[in-house]
Amino acid sequence: MTIPSPASPAAAPPPRPPARPAGARPGGGPARALQRVTASALGPYQSAVVRIGFAATYLFFLVREVPNRHELYGPDSPWHWELARRLTDGNDAFSVLMWSDSTVWFEAVYAITLLSATALMLGWRTRTMSVLFMVGVLSVQNRSIFMGDGGDNVVHLMAIYLVLTRCGRVWSLDARRALRDARRAAAGLPPVRDIVGPVLWVVLGPVLVAATALGGLGGTWWLPALLWVLWLSAAVWWAVNLYQPAGQFRALLDVLANLAHNATLAVIMAEVCLIYATAGWYKIQGTRWQDGTALYYPLNLDYFTPWPALSDLLGAGGLMVMVLTYGTVIVQVAFPFTLFNRRVKNVLLVAMICEHAGIALLLGLPFFSMAMIAADAVFLPTVFLVWLGARVTAGRRRLLSGLPGPWRTRERAGAPGTPGGEDGSSGPASSGAARDGREGGTEEPRRGGGGEGGTEEPRRGGGGEGGTEEPRRGGGGEGHTLVG
Numbered sequence: 001m002t003i004p005s006p007a008s009p010a011a012a013p014p015p016r017p018p019a020r021p022a023g024a025r026p027g028g029g030p031a032r033a034l035q036r037v038t039a040s041a042l043g044p045y046q047s048a049v050v051r052i053g054f055a056a057t058y059l060f061f062l063v064r065e066v067p068n069r070h071e072l073y074g075p076d077s078p079w080h081w082e083l084a085r086r087l088t089d090g091n092d093a094f095s096v097l098m099w100s101d102s103t104v105w106f107e108a109v110y111a112i113t114l115l116s117a118t119a120l121m122l123g124w125r126t127r128t129m130s131v132l133f134m135v136g137v138l139s140v141q142n143r144s145i146f147m148g149d150g151g152d153n154v155v156h157l158m159a160i161y162l163v164l165t166r167c168g169r170v171w172s173l174d175a176r177r178a179l180r181d182a183r184r185a186a187a188g189l190p191p192v193r194d195i196v197g198p199v200l201w202v203v204l205g206p207v208l209v210a211a212t213a214l215g216g217l218g219g220t221w222w223l224p225a226l227l228w229v230l231w232l233s234a235a236v237w238w239a240v241n242l243y244q245p246a247g248q249f250r251a252l253l254d255v256l257a258n259l260a261h262n263a264t265l266a267v268i269m270a271e272v273c274l275i276y277a278t279a280g281w282y283k284i285q286g287t288r289w290q291d292g293t294a295l296y297y298p299l300n301l302d303y304f305t306p307w308p309a310l311s312d313l314l315g316a317g318g319l320m321v322m323v324l325t326y327g328t329v330i331v332q333v334a335f336p337f338t339l340f341n342r343r344v345k346n347v348l349l350v351a352m353i354c355e356h357a358g359i360a361l362l363l364g365l366p367f368f369s370m371a372m373i374a375a376d377a378v379f380l381p382t383v384f385l386v387w388l389g390a391r392v393t394a395g396r397r398r399l400l401s402g403l404p405g406p407w408r409t410r411e412r413a414g415a416p417g418t419p420g421g422e423d424g425s426s427g428p429a430s431s432g433a434a435r436d437g438r439e440g441g442t443e444e445p446r447r448g449g450g451g452e453g454g455t456e457e458p459r460r461g462g463g464g465e466g467g468t469e470e471p472r473r474g475g476g477g478e479g480h481t482l483v484g
Helices: 029-039 044-064 066-072 081-091 103-122 126-143 150-162 173-186 196-213 222-243 248-284 308-315 318-338 342-362 366-379 382-400 405-413
Strands: none
Touching: 029 248, 044 066, 044 103, 044 126, 044 150, 044 248, 044 366, 044 382, 066 103, 081 126, 103 126, 126 150, 126 196, 126 222, 150 248, 150 366, 196 222, 222 248, 248 318, 248 366, 308 318, 308 342, 318 342, 342 366
């Protein structure tokens, strides 16, 4: 549409475009789908919850095992360093702990993994921290592979997937930094000069070069290729944002990043469905699951009874044991088929989250349960996550209201900043509700009030549990710092 020049107040109004027939939509179905998956990173809230959930799971696990770290993964492990080296040489696994058997090196790797998990959970330099988190998880787990369980396998996979997602667009310190830069740009001020990003890039570059030259990246081809692509692409993002922030090449980089994010989010969803489907169908083949007594046995094993009185109480009820046994199988087998019906899917999602909470309480497997709940979060409705973020923000404000004056001022002003988007999205989430009440990407949070619920202003349109918000573009994000 032609915009009249502001210099001629009497300019004739521009001609109107021909009216579109009622109910008509622009473009065809495939064109709309292609536009959505290339123009926006879908499910920003879901990917943020997955990021926070898995980073918190592994962080709490590492903290709990600090007193036992030497026996589990360090120099005092029964699976000693030489055995681990032979195994990794045979299966081409990657672990930086195989670079040296020094205790100092082990402590350094353990500490870096702890710090990267903390930074990833907070969303600080999300892209870089997701890479360090992946390296730390693979290194620690591949050092002593017999120490893991099903939850560790899920963390292992998700640590790789998170590297390819734009999971810091909401509920992250990167998003707050993006909002700060967008506000400065709106005020006509230059963005704050980024020092940390280039420093991280320069420090990690020689490490990557040395590891590649010395053969320390395992025997697979994909891990060195992934690390090099990420390191080089960080420099490309920085250069493009410095010299052509509004050019076509910048738009192309956005499209490629969105495609990688959306494809990875689809893989995560498929992975969760596959986990439940295989678990459910394998259970069906077991005689104990068929006769409804499978739950009775773990409730009577000392290793899986952190609360013996509670386990005895539950195990004494034959009807309850049978209901829970059959219910577990039904929920796991049926869940992948309920994705086509949001209401049924949400009911089974709540049932599975409650099931994992029960496993954490009754069987003493908290980290397995946390990992599975974090994986389930990819299917949570966007409108619920926006509401939850608003509730968390309200609770934080009430908590900070009792602190001294400078803290109250800082919170009210939005500093360190209300989370925006890793790609420059900014603006607080509303306390709540979607425009039309569906879980899909139809929410339009009200502008105003610095909420943790994110800062996107989603476009009205088609829904889907994965979330289809496309935040407004602005300053900051992956492409706006060298390593972000």
